[in-house]
Amino acid sequence: MTKKKIKHSPKSKKNFKLKKNKAEKKDLLGIGPKIINSVVEALEEDDKIHVRKVVEGLSEYDLARLLENIDFNSRMKLVEILGDKISPEVFPELNEVVQEQIIESLNETQIVNIANELDSDEVVELLEHMDDDEQANIIKRLDPELKYQVKSSLAYPEDSAGRIMVRDFVAMPDDWTVSDAKKFLLDDKNEMPEEFYTVFLTDEKYRPTGELTLDKLLRAKATQKLSDIMDGEIVPIAVDTDQEEVAHMFREYGWMSAIVVDAKGRLVGVINIDDIVHIIHEEITEDALHLSGAEEGDVYRSVFDIFKSRSMWLLTNLFATVVASSVVAGFQDIISELAVIAVLMPIVASMGGTTGNQTLAVVVRAIATKELTSRNTWRMIVKEFLVGICNGLLFAVLMGIITYFRFPEYHIMAIVIGIAMLLNLAIASLAGILIPIVLNKFKADPAISSGVFLIAITDSGGFFIFLMLAKLFLF
Amino acid sequence: MTKKKIKHSPKSKKNFKLKKNKAEKKDLLGIGPKIINSVVEALEEDDKIHVRKVVEGLSEYDLARLLENIDFNSRMKLVEILGDKISPEVFPELNEVVQEQIIESLNETQIVNIANELDSDEVVELLEHMDDDEQANIIKRLDPELKYQVKSSLAYPEDSAGRIMVRDFVAMPDDWTVSDAKKFLLDDKNEMPEEFYTVFLTDEKYRPTGELTLDKLLRAKATQKLSDIMDGEIVPIAVDTDQEEVAHMFREYGWMSAIVVDAKGRLVGVINIDDIVHIIHEEITEDALHLSGAEEGDVYRSVFDIFKSRSMWLLTNLFATVVASSVVAGFQDIISELAVIAVLMPIVASMGGTTGNQTLAVVVRAIATKELTSRNTWRMIVKEFLVGICNGLLFAVLMGIITYFRFPEYHIMAIVIGIAMLLNLAIASLAGILIPIVLNKFKADPAISSGVFLIAITDSGGFFIFLMLAKLFLF
Numbered sequence: 001m002t003k004k005k006i007k008h009s010p011k012s013k014k015n016f017k018l019k020k021n022k023a024e025k026k027d028l029l030g031i032g033p034k035i036i037n038s039v040v041e042a043l044e045e046d047d048k049i050h051v052r053k054v055v056e057g058l059s060e061y062d063l064a065r066l067l068e069n070i071d072f073n074s075r076m077k078l079v080e081i082l083g084d085k086i087s088p089e090v091f092p093e094l095n096e097v098v099q100e101q102i103i104e105s106l107n108e109t110q111i112v113n114i115a116n117e118l119d120s121d122e123v124v125e126l127l128e129h130m131d132d133d134e135q136a137n138i139i140k141r142l143d144p145e146l147k148y149q150v151k152s153s154l155a156y157p158e159d160s161a162g163r164i165m166v167r168d169f170v171a172m173p174d175d176w177t178v179s180d181a182k183k184f185l186l187d188d189k190n191e192m193p194e195e196f197y198t199v200f201l202t203d204e205k206y207r208p209t210g211e212l213t214l215d216k217l218l219r220a221k222a223t224q225k226l227s228d229i230m231d232g233e234i235v236p237i238a239v240d241t242d243q244e245e246v247a248h249m250f251r252e253y254g255w256m257s258a259i260v261v262d263a264k265g266r267l268v269g270v271i272n273i274d275d276i277v278h279i280i281h282e283e284i285t286e287d288a289l290h291l292s293g294a295e296e297g298d299v300y301r302s303v304f305d306i307f308k309s310r311s312m313w314l315l316t317n318l319f320a321t322v323v324a325s326s327v328v329a330g331f332q333d334i335i336s337e338l339a340v341i342a343v344l345m346p347i348v349a350s351m352g353g354t355t356g357n358q359t360l361a362v363v364v365r366a367i368a369t370k371e372l373t374s375r376n377t378w379r380m381i382v383k384e385f386l387v388g389i390c391n392g393l394l395f396a397v398l399m400g401i402i403t404y405f406r407f408p409e410y411h412i413m414a415i416v417i418g419i420a421m422l423l424n425l426a427i428a429s430l431a432g433i434l435i436p437i438v439l440n441k442f443k444a445d446p447a448i449s450s451g452v453f454l455i456a457i458t459d460s461g462g463f464f465i466f467l468m469l470a471k472l473f474l475f
Numbered sequence: 476m477t478k479k480k481i482k483h484s485p486k487s488k489k490n491f492k493l494k495k496n497k498a499e500k501k502d503l504l505g506i507g508p509k510i511i512n513s514v515v516e517a518l519e520e521d522d523k524i525h526v527r528k529v530v531e532g533l534s535e536y537d538l539a540r541l542l543e544n545i546d547f548n549s550r551m552k553l554v555e556i557l558g559d560k561i562s563p564e565v566f567p568e569l570n571e572v573v574q575e576q577i578i579e580s581l582n583e584t585q586i587v588n589i590a591n592e593l594d595s596d597e598v599v600e601l602l603e604h605m606d607d608d609e610q611a612n613i614i615k616r617l618d619p620e621l622k623y624q625v626k627s628s629l630a631y632p633e634d635s636a637g638r639i640m641v642r643d644f645v646a647m648p649d650d651w652t653v654s655d656a657k658k659f660l661l662d663d664k665n666e667m668p669e670e671f672y673t674v675f676l677t678d679e680k681y682r683p684t685g686e687l688t689l690d691k692l693l694r695a696k697a698t699q700k701l702s703d704i705m706d707g708e709i710v711p712i713a714v715d716t717d718q719e720e721v722a723h724m725f726r727e728y729g730w731m732s733a734i735v736v737d738a739k740g741r742l743v744g745v746i747n748i749d750d751i752v753h754i755i756h757e758e759i760t761e762d763a764l765h766l767s768g769a770e771e772g773d774v775y776r777s778v779f780d781i782f783k784s785r786s787m788w789l790l791t792n793l794f795a796t797v798v799a800s801s802v803v804a805g806f807q808d809i810i811s812e813l814a815v816i817a818v819l820m821p822i823v824a825s826m827g828g829t830t831g832n833q834t835l836a837v838v839v840r841a842i843a844t845k846e847l848t849s850r851n852t853w854r855m856i857v858k859e860f861l862v863g864i865c866n867g868l869l870f871a872v873l874m875g876i877i878t879y880f881r882f883p884e885y886h887i888m889a890i891v892i893g894i895a896m897l898l899n900l901a902i903a904s905l906a907g908i909l910i911p912i913v914l915n916k917f918k919a920d921p922a923i924s925s926g927v928f929l930i931a932i933t934d935s936g937g938f939f940i941f942l943m944l945a946k947l948f949l950f
Contacts, residue, residue, distance in 0.1 A: 033849065033850045036850055069848075069850055069851055071854055071858075182693070185690075185693055185694060186693070186694055192690065192694070195688055195690060196690050197672040197688070197689065197690070197731075213670055213672070214672065214689035214690060214693060215660075215667065215670060215671050215672070215689060217693075218657070218660055218661070218689060218692075218693060219660060219661055219667070250752065251752055251753065251756060254749050255749075256672075256748075256749060273731075273748050273749065273752065274729050274730075274731060274748065276752070277725065277726055277748065277751070277752060277755060278726065280752060280755055280756055281726060281755055281759065284756065284759040284760060284763065285759060285840055285844075287763065288759065288762065288763030288766070288836065288840065289836050289837065289840060291763070291767075291836070292766075292832045292833050292835070292836035293829065293832075293833050294833040294834070294836045294837045296840075298837045299837065299841050299846045299847070299851075299855065303858055303861045303862055303865065304865075306858070306862045307862050307865040307866060310830075310833050310862060310866060311865075311866050311869055311870075313829070313833065314826060314829055314830060314833075314866055314870060315873075317825065317826060317829045318822070318826060318870060318873065318874070320825075321821060321822045321825040321826065322822065322877065324821065324825075325818050325819060325821060325822050328817060328818045328821070329815075329818045332814035332815065332817075332818065333814075335810065335811075335814040335817045336810075336811055336812075336814040337811075339807035339808070339810040339811040339817075340804075340807065341817075342803060342807075342810045342814075342816075342817035342820070343800050343803045343804045343807065344800060345817070345821075346796060346799060346800060346803070346820075346821055346824065346934070346938075347793070347796045347797065347800055349821065350792065350795075350796040350799075350930070350934065351789060351792060351793060351796065354768065354788070354789055354792045354930075355785075355789060357767045357768075358767050358768050358769045358785050358788065358789075359769075360767070361763065361764050361766070361767035361769045362764065362769045362770075362773045362774065365760060365763065365764060365771075366774050369760075371774045372774070373544075374508065375508045375511055375544055376544055376774075379546055380774065383546075383778055383781070386778045387778055387781045387782050387785060390778065390779075390782040390786075391782060391785060391786050391789055394786055395786075395789060395793060398790075398793065399793070402797065455825070455829075459821070459825065463821075
């Protein structure tokens with residue numbers, strides 16, 4: 001490292017926090033509504049002087065919160081008014097979606113100036129979503145060392161260990177003694193990361209051989225060799241490992257940091273647990289929202305952007321329900337004769353959809369956490385199917401009784417809806433587990449597309465079974 | 476601390492892991508299918524000798540994975556065969572649900588013997604779900620110091636900072652010098668946590684005044700006072716803070732550890748980031764599954780247990796759809812006359828349900844992450860409503876065109892379904908945001924109960940609007 005940059009670190013965030021905390025105790029997270037409202041009003045009245053005055057007093061953390069908590073148009077207007085007065089340090093503090101929106105509104109020179117003040121991992125985040133040309137133009141103009149670091153990061157696939165690892169860590173040869181290590185750490189000439197907890201040890205070919213936490217180093221005898229006191233049972237991960245896999249290993253092994261190696265097994269980076277917390281949070285949230293056809297960051301998106309992404313999902317749902325309605329269309333004759341059928345028909349379909357969704361949610365989660373493996377897939381299919389049968393029996397009886405008393409003139413209808421309920425719930429639970437498993441086999445994200453297939457099956461299936469049985473038993 | 480216990484630490488997990496890794500490279504997580512299958516077969520054949528032989532060679536980590544990956548009955552049988560040969564260290568490694576199942580099958584003396592070998596936080600996890608009598612009986616028989624620690628932990632509310640904090644951390648007076656601190660740390664008489672990264676500093680009344688990471692301590696001059704080099708901008712959290720709030724602060728501020736204080740502001744414990752990773756993971760997963768009426772741990776539960784929890788949810792759904800079907804029942808006369816109505820009716824309801832669920836997923840998440848605050852609630856309601864209107868318009872037109880060409884004999888039907896679609900999607904998106912907000916205001920968990928209210932509204936609403944309009948326009 002040639003120059004010391006202000007690091008976007010846990011520390012800095014906490015400090016911003018504290019300043020605010022003292023002033024405004026009640027609203028623990030982010031700045032208060034008063035400031036936000038005064039800025040929004042000033043923006044509406046085009047009172048640039050007031051806007052600048054208020055924003056001047058804010059820390060980077062607070063300005064980021066302000067930008068997130070106003071609507072898209074006010075946000076763009078604020079950015080325009082502030083121009084180059086927005087400190088580069090604000091950008092890493094921003095939610096991904098908001099960051100992208102603001103970056104899109106800036107010109108190349110502005111982005112280059114911002115990037116040159118940030119760490120390489122922050123710059124990578126900034127550039128990740130640009131198209132290749134734009135990205136290349138900006139990288140070309142970065143400071144030499146930063147350019148090198150950003151280029152190497154971007155060479156790794158998106159969402160891989162190589163993208164999220166940091167390049168500043170403390171490593172030393174494992175044949176050093178404790179006193180060598182302490183001398184190295186105490187020498188002011190050696191630049192250190194802003195904060196570190198572990199020293200990584202390597203052999204002469206720079207391959208990791210172990211790690212040593214600072215508490216062990218601190219308490220060890222000066223003459224001991226590092227290789228004798230280090231923890232040698234490390235599990236280095238390849239630089240192209242997917243970040244979801246990395247997050248999983250952190251959780252599974254209780255890691256504080258992960259050692260990243262290149263194809264030749266050489267130490268190239270370190271992933272720290274505080275970066276993983278965000279990834280775990282993002283990945284699960286994404287899955288949960290995708291199941292309903294929504295997206296993370298919708299809180300910050302404009303109406304038109306949300307409309308675009310959600311309408312695509314609704315379109316597939318429309319397709320599924322139109323298919324289901326075609327099934328109903330085939331039975332118009334019996335519906336005309338006996339309208340009660342149309343009254344009861346949606347119940348079977350709806351219960352099937354709910355049953356299938358329960359299974360789906362569990363299975364999609366189990367696939368993501370790797371709790372569903374080749375070992376227990378078959379067992380889980382049987383289990384979910386049995387649960388479906390049990391619920392099918394219960395609700396067949398319940399719905400049969402309800403129908404019997406509600407439509408006493410058609411006793412046989414109670415049997416029809418009972419059988420239909422049992423069959424559709426059994427099918428729904430099978431569909432709920434098989435659809436995500438099959439999609440996963442074909443490398444499709446089960447969180448995104450399972451729902452539509454499920455609804456197509458439970459709706460069409462529910463209508464068909466019920467209407468078919470009604471036709472057989474009642475006509 | 477009077478005795479040193481084997482700690483369930485990141486380290487130990489990693490070691491278990493590695494042993495396995497060497498033997499069986501491909502199956503990175505958990506033991507391989509061969510071992511599992513051989514145990515399952517031996518259990519079926521009641522071959523206790525073989526079971527014991529296989530299990531003997533397994534690490535605690537691997538035995539935990541084995542217990543998780545066999546079905547409920549095999550699990551109980553395995554526990555019975557192994558009896559007291561199961562190492563106490565296996566229990567903290569187990570998934571919460573599986574742990575509870577096994578503990579329930581053990582007698583008091585067995586549980587006491589296991590607990591006495593574990594750390595206080597692990598024992599608390601073990602006892603948390605027992606009823607008060609059983610819990611008291613076991614606590615009575617614990618070793619004196621452990622008893623004291625467990626009792627104090629359990630005195631705090633479930634899911635509070637007091638429950639998840641650890642009591643072994645390194646704290647010292649802030650008026651010490653760096654050389655005092657190093658002397659203290661190097662003295663073998665002072666027992667230290669198995670691993671630590673930070674030293675916490677307090678005033679004479681044991682109130683936290685700052686923290687000092689080991690790298691800073693290591694690189695500081697011997698004569699410097701700790702209070703001069705410490706990071707004094709700490710944000711101590713109260714011992715009764717909810718763990719979800721704690722997790723949120725970790726994410727928001729990028730903390731590595733949190734300082735926990737009692738009502739008098741005295742340092743009583745520390746929460747480390749590696750424990751928070753699990754909590755973040757659990758909380759989001761729970762929310763996501765609850766939205767569909769499923770539960771975390773369903774992968775490990777028996778068919779009957781899953782059936783019980785899911786059928787409750789289906790029952791509420793049944794209620795919602797029966798209400799919706801009563802709406803349809805009121806229009807049997809027009810359905811008999813024009814069966815096409817029954818064909819198109821489910822489409823309006825289904826599109827409403829999907830629209831509402833998209834909004835619901837985003838809002839429930841935004842409430843949990845505190846992205847939805849009093850400041851932006853109103854703005855978000857307007858935004859979601861506008862998105863609903865946009866989608867309503869789009870699908871009104873689309874469905875109008877489809878209907879026009881599919882049922883050319885009833886042109887007016889295209890207009891009826893178009894208006895119904897627009898109205899129901901607008902209502903659905905409003906319901907999707909208002910239901911969780913209202914539930915949250917009344918302190919109900921929006922993830923658990925929002926879905927049923929939503930379906931009741933979108934189904935009944937969808938049917939009513941469409942059937943009413945059909946009656947007005949077509950008859």
